[in-house]
Amino acid sequence: MNSFGSKFRVSLFGESHGTAIGVVIDGVPSGIPLSNADFSEDLSRRAGGRKGATPRVEPDNLEFLSGLFNNHTTGSPLTVIVRNTNTRSGDYLNLKDTPRPGHADYVSLVKHRGFADSRGGGHHSGRITLALVIAGVVAKKIILPAKPVSTILHIGGESQWDSKLDEALEKGDSLGGLLECRINELPAGVGEPFFDSFESVISHIVFAIPGIRGIEFGDGFHAAQMWGSEHNDPITDLNGQTAGNSAGGINGGISNGNPVVFRVAVKPTSSITMPQRTINLKSGKMEELIIEGRHDTCFALRVPVVLEAATAIAVANLIDL
Numbered sequence: 001m002n003s004f005g006s007k008f009r010v011s012l013f014g015e016s017h018g019t020a021i022g023v024v025i026d027g028v029p030s031g032i033p034l035s036n037a038d039f040s041e042d043l044s045r046r047a048g049g050r051k052g053a054t055p056r057v058e059p060d061n062l063e064f065l066s067g068l069f070n071n072h073t074t075g076s077p078l079t080v081i082v083r084n085t086n087t088r089s090g091d092y093l094n095l096k097d098t099p100r101p102g103h104a105d106y107v108s109l110v111k112h113r114g115f116a117d118s119r120g121g122g123h124h125s126g127r128i129t130l131a132l133v134i135a136g137v138v139a140k141k142i143i144l145p146a147k148p149v150s151t152i153l154h155i156g157g158e159s160q161w162d163s164k165l166d167e168a169l170e171k172g173d174s175l176g177g178l179l180e181c182r183i184n185e186l187p188a189g190v191g192e193p194f195f196d197s198f199e200s201v202i203s204h205i206v207f208a209i210p211g212i213r214g215i216e217f218g219d220g221f222h223a224a225q226m227w228g229s230e231h232n233d234p235i236t237d238l239n240g241q242t243a244g245n246s247a248g249g250i251n252g253g254i255s256n257g258n259p260v261v262f263r264v265a266v267k268p269t270s271s272i273t274m275p276q277r278t279i280n281l282k283s284g285k286m287e288e289l290i291i292e293g294r295h296d297t298c299f300a301l302r303v304p305v306v307l308e309a310a311t312a313i314a315v316a317n318l319i320d321l
Helices: 036-046 089-095 105-111 119-124 126-143 162-171 198-206 220-225 299-318
Strands: 009-014 020-026 062-066 078-083 147-155 177-184 212-217 260-266 276-279 286-289
Touching: 009 126, 020 126, 036 126, 036 299, 078 126, 105 119, 119 126, 126 147, 126 299, 147 299, 177 299, 198 212, 198 260, 198 299, 212 220, 260 299
Parallel strands: none
Antiparallel strands: 009 020, 020 078, 062 078, 147 177, 177 260, 212 260, 276 286
8 A cells, every 4th residue: 555644644656757756645634834835945855966865856846736725725635746857767678677686676576467667666766755755744734843853873884974975986886874863842642552652653654765674762772781770761750751761752652751762774775886686587597787877875865854754744643633
């Protein structure tokens, strides 16, 4: 399925080299002020063209097909599309019979019996995160004063990553990264036990971002090495503030009034320019693969705004709209 949520339901559509990328958002309250200007900052943060990012740059002009009138939401489903104008589908002709290592080429071929649009990764492409960011801008307005803020902790294991990025660019290789997201000013009491726990809903949508390899909240995996007396957080005031926030702002699946803090691991970009080996589906033999096209050396650099968007969408599904 290509939809997420119940109170604030987001449905994504489009392919990397198709006519357009789009999103339908159901459950948007009426009367929210909304214009193109509200989207410009986050769309710019996601865009390519910078060092380490894809050279593919699109204008990303928004077209509102429904749910908006006189620059205010109407309460009906909000539908937004962005036309793809800068595509080079010929770069992918040599990949028809040679699935790229680390990509969804092979599994998409099997699942969709060869009918899926595979150009540029098709519906699996990071280009689709544009639709998530669009929905995230709307969600951010809805969940105020709560605000998700994402930062990069390291790229390729380095907190100062510029030289590591230069090395990857020179070699034709790629890098991953570690990001942290904090949700500030979120009140206590948001979330449910078990299947709709705060962590469950966040994790569900976060793993929809292409290339996410792991997530941890608060002390995360380090908690497995701690004493209970270390990990347990004394509550220090009547508002639920704790001494160390080891639980990352969540107890029993419900926000406890502290900032919600979690980290995600982003894999290195799969499309690299250095030669690789893969199977030829016609011959059944391994052969050398050279990947053409325009790709991120490190798409983790563009993930922070996508992570914020996904987080805001999750929170919009947990709070009372």
